[in-house]
Amino acid sequence: MNSLLSVILTTDFAFSLLRVTTPILFAALGALISNRAGIINIGLEGIMLVSALAGVILSAYTHSAWIGLLGAVLAGTMIAGILAFFTLKFKTHIILGGVAINMFASGGTVFILYLLSGDKGSSTSLASKVLPSVEIPLLKDIPVLGPIFSGHHILTYVSILSVFVVYYLLNRMSLGLRIRSVGENPHAAQSVGVSVIKIQYTALLLSGFFAGLGGAYMSMGYLSLFTRDMIAGRGWIAIAAESMGRGTTLGTALTSLLFGAADALSNALQVLNIPAELIATLPYVATVVGLVIYAVSETRKKNRKLKSPLAK
Amino acid sequence: MQNALLEMRAITKVYPNGVVANKAVHFSLCEGEIHAIAGENGAGKSTLMKIMFGMEEPSDGEIYIRGEKVKLQSAQDAIDRGIGMVHQHFMLVPSFTVAENMVLGMEPRRGLGFNEAEAIRMTEETARKYNLTVNPKAKVEDLTVGMKQKVEILKALLRGAKILILDEPTAVLTPQETEELFRELKQLKEQGHTIVFISHKLKEVKAICDRITIMRGGRTEGVFQTADVTEQEISRLMVGRDVVLKYDKDSPSFGEPMLTVQGLSVNDPQGKALLSDLSFTVRAGQIVGIAGVEGNGQTQLIEALTGGLKGVSSNGVVTVKGADIRDSDLLEIRNLGVSYIPEDRMRQGSAGDASIADNLISTRYRSKDMNKGIFLKGSKISSLTASLVEEFKVRCSGTAQPIGMLSGGNMQKVVVARECSTSPELLIAEQPTRGVDIGAAQFIHQKLLELRAAQCAILLVSADLNEILEISDSLLVMYEGQIVAYFENPAAVSEEELGLYMLGIQRQDEQDIRRAVNHV
Numbered sequence: 001m002n003s004l005l006s007v008i009l010t011t012d013f014a015f016s017l018l019r020v021t022t023p024i025l026f027a028a029l030g031a032l033i034s035n036r037a038g039i040i041n042i043g044l045e046g047i048m049l050v051s052a053l054a055g056v057i058l059s060a061y062t063h064s065a066w067i068g069l070l071g072a073v074l075a076g077t078m079i080a081g082i083l084a085f086f087t088l089k090f091k092t093h094i095i096l097g098g099v100a101i102n103m104f105a106s107g108g109t110v111f112i113l114y115l116l117s118g119d120k121g122s123s124t125s126l127a128s129k130v131l132p133s134v135e136i137p138l139l140k141d142i143p144v145l146g147p148i149f150s151g152h153h154i155l156t157y158v159s160i161l162s163v164f165v166v167y168y169l170l171n172r173m174s175l176g177l178r179i180r181s182v183g184e185n186p187h188a189a190q191s192v193g194v195s196v197i198k199i200q201y202t203a204l205l206l207s208g209f210f211a212g213l214g215g216a217y218m219s220m221g222y223l224s225l226f227t228r229d230m231i232a233g234r235g236w237i238a239i240a241a242e243s244m245g246r247g248t249t250l251g252t253a254l255t256s257l258l259f260g261a262a263d264a265l266s267n268a269l270q271v272l273n274i275p276a277e278l279i280a281t282l283p284y285v286a287t288v289v290g291l292v293i294y295a296v297s298e299t300r301k302k303n304r305k306l307k308s309p310l311a312k
Numbered sequence: 313m314q315n316a317l318l319e320m321r322a323i324t325k326v327y328p329n330g331v332v333a334n335k336a337v338h339f340s341l342c343e344g345e346i347h348a349i350a351g352e353n354g355a356g357k358s359t360l361m362k363i364m365f366g367m368e369e370p371s372d373g374e375i376y377i378r379g380e381k382v383k384l385q386s387a388q389d390a391i392d393r394g395i396g397m398v399h400q401h402f403m404l405v406p407s408f409t410v411a412e413n414m415v416l417g418m419e420p421r422r423g424l425g426f427n428e429a430e431a432i433r434m435t436e437e438t439a440r441k442y443n444l445t446v447n448p449k450a451k452v453e454d455l456t457v458g459m460k461q462k463v464e465i466l467k468a469l470l471r472g473a474k475i476l477i478l479d480e481p482t483a484v485l486t487p488q489e490t491e492e493l494f495r496e497l498k499q500l501k502e503q504g505h506t507i508v509f510i511s512h513k514l515k516e517v518k519a520i521c522d523r524i525t526i527m528r529g530g531r532t533e534g535v536f537q538t539a540d541v542t543e544q545e546i547s548r549l550m551v552g553r554d555v556v557l558k559y560d561k562d563s564p565s566f567g568e569p570m571l572t573v574q575g576l577s578v579n580d581p582q583g584k585a586l587l588s589d590l591s592f593t594v595r596a597g598q599i600v601g602i603a604g605v606e607g608n609g610q611t612q613l614i615e616a617l618t619g620g621l622k623g624v625s626s627n628g629v630v631t632v633k634g635a636d637i638r639d640s641d642l643l644e645i646r647n648l649g650v651s652y653i654p655e656d657r658m659r660q661g662s663a664g665d666a667s668i669a670d671n672l673i674s675t676r677y678r679s680k681d682m683n684k685g686i687f688l689k690g691s692k693i694s695s696l697t698a699s700l701v702e703e704f705k706v707r708c709s710g711t712a713q714p715i716g717m718l719s720g721g722n723m724q725k726v727v728v729a730r731e732c733s734t735s736p737e738l739l740i741a742e743q744p745t746r747g748v749d750i751g752a753a754q755f756i757h758q759k760l761l762e763l764r765a766a767q768c769a770i771l772l773v774s775a776d777l778n779e780i781l782e783i784s785d786s787l788l789v790m791y792e793g794q795i796v797a798y799f800e801n802p803a804a805v806s807e808e809e810l811g812l813y814m815l816g817i818q819r820q821d822e823q824d825i826r827r828a829v830n831h832v
Contacts, residue, residue: 178417185404188403190387191387192403
């Protein structure tokens with residue numbers, strides 16, 4: 001137990017917490033936007049994977065990490081666009097569309113990776129670039145806070161900034177008003193001339209944009225290369241984080257941090273004498289436990305509402 | 313006659329599933345009039361309105377506004393041409409404020425953001441201009457139905473509507489709210505607005521409309537000056553026969569108490585009283601009506617009687633045929649010989665995608681004579697359901713048709729058929745004729761009276777005062793979770809008198825109310 005605490009109560013652990021939360025947070029913000037528009041994007045995992053590969057390939061061929069980032073974000077937005085096209089235009093079921101995107105991404109990225117590098121496992125032979133980390137002047141010299149908050153990858157800061165941006169978007173902008181109205185009562189939105197499809201397109205594209213940032217972070221920050229299926233369930237964890245966060249921006253950010261903590265813990269505990277396989281399951285166990293707690297509390301709430309005569 | 317402001321010529325609408333909703337319908341609207349469109353459910357009123365508001369495109373026919381031919385392809389097209397619609401199911405976002413709902417789709421901006429202050433100002437200005445008071449900062453989910461309707465009207469006016477279409481606006485209002493609405497509509501008319509008023513309540517049509525277009529079976533049956541036609545004539549054109557507004561009831565013969573409620577009180581978790589000290593009895597062969605403005609505990613009472621007391625702390629006793637049901641769920645209560653027609657036929661009363669047959673047997677598929685081993689008896693089910701569809705005159709293509717494709721009235725007939733055909737000893741009927749046409753409503757009333765003659769005890773909750781005054785043997789009025797009045801001869805009570813009790817302005821003394829227990 002002492003050794004456990006000695007692992008957790010370090011600035012290193014706090015630092016790594018922010019580091020591993022970043023991709024989950026990006027994807028969860030994406031999930032939040034599309035969910036508020038009433039459309040569940042379960043293709044986040046696949047979108048992140050495609051973005052991660054796109055970032056690696058573009059940065060390797062253009063020798064610019066920034067163009068890589070741009071490519072990753074565009075790829076994420078584009079895949080979300082394809083999903084939107086099929087579900088909104090051709091009325092494919094969103095779950096089927098999302099599953100298709102995920103399976104396509106899993107196989108397709110390996111295929112392209114093999115075409116370009118001759119390797120089916122990772123992109124080691126591609127000289128891809130990594131986005132920089134940022135030391136924050138002044139802050140970096142403060143004890144404790146400095147080592148925790150300074151020196152992060154630039155996208156980690158972007159992800160924190162994104163929480164505020166998404167909050168402003170959803171709660172203070174007319175686009176956000178429309179997104180929420182479409183999610184809550186699409187008929188009402190339509191009756192005043194708000195195009196439900198257009199808003200849902202926009203929301204899905206935005207969710208692809210944020211998932212794209214998350215994907216870029218995975219291959220150009222968290223790691224410095226692409227490996228097959230490297231998202232490893234973070235897209236799914238993000239969906240869990242969003243629903244546990246009850247559709248609020250702050251709640252989503254906090255639950256993302258919670259899942260990030262589980263992830264960070266599984267990394268940190270590898271120094272202890274616990275089987276690595278067991279530790280590796282931690283984030284997923286946390287997801288399952290989190291979803292169970294969420295489901296139980298929701299069901300209770302619903303039951304209370306139904307059971308008790310105060311329903312209406 | 314004045315020039316037509318809006319004219320629809322030979323409108324035909326055929327839906328992709330082959331249903332012909334409008335057949336060569338003509339409709340003409342003069343500026344500054346209140347024009348009623350009356351017809352039964354399924355007569356094509358709603359479709360015609362949707363076409364007028366651009367939500368549906370006609371298969372054939374033309375629309376003219378001020379003599380100019382127009383094509384309305386979306387609600388926005390209609391709004392741009394000064395047409396506004398107040399839907400029967402409000403088009404509001406519950407978690408938004410009044411101001412946010414008002415400006416949705418045309419939000420004022422400040423920089424990148426949504427300008428809330430301006431939205432509030434716009435709402436207040438419109439409200440002042442038309443003398444309709446609303447609180448711009450209130451959340452819509454907290455508003456009364458009447459208030460929500462006001463917001464809907466203001467929404468249309470804010471968008472510059474000169475023609476207002478109101479789809480059965482009074483269906484959800486109390487008598488007092490209805491009067492207020494009528495005042496507002498007359499005022500709007502004076503300010504130069506033109507109003508299309510869809511209704512099947514003939515009294516209301518007579519009260520405020522200048523002209524009336526009557527529809528039946530997707531066609532127009534005629535256009536009249538309202539002053540020139542009587543209610544009887546209108547209803548004959550609507551349903552193609554004279555509507556009998558009175559029922560011949562057998563003189564009552566009450567039997568044993570079937571449902572007894574004694575001192576029932578229920579509080580919500582915050583301690584607020586939802587039901588307080590209710591006592592009444594429903595006896596075999598008796599119809600007890602419960603009147604009241606919606607939201608005064610009727611829903612909670614029905615819930616309490618249909619399994620809602622399980623796991624909830626309550627005071628008092630509720631017995632069905634002498635058996636305490638406070639710890640029973642709905643199935644156990646039904647097994648005592650209770651039937652229940654729920655208020656919401658879409659969500660509670662039926663399963664929309666399932667067939668008519670499946671819906672008809674959904675309360676009795678467990679019974680022995682429906683099953684053979686683990687299989688259902690198909691032929692038995694088809695013959696039973698076919699005879700029910702026939703007996704209850706459900707208009708459908710067959711018992712395999714999904715119930716969701718039926719019109720509201722026919723859907724309700726299926727629900728009533730299911731609940732009435734199990735020879736119940738106690739029937740709990742919650743708004744059994746809400747939103748159904750006169751023909752279907754009458755049919756349902758007849759069925760209730762037949763059950764009464766067969767010594768079934770019936771508890772009838774209804775917002776339709778005509779219905780409840782006409783068919784109940786005795787009547788309770790609920791206000792804020794309490795019984796505030798008891799009448800033994802409801803037919804002799806006037807709607808106005810009832811209104812005083814419903815709104816809590818008057819209250820009978822305790823002894824009069826206590827008579828509900830023994831009906832003496």
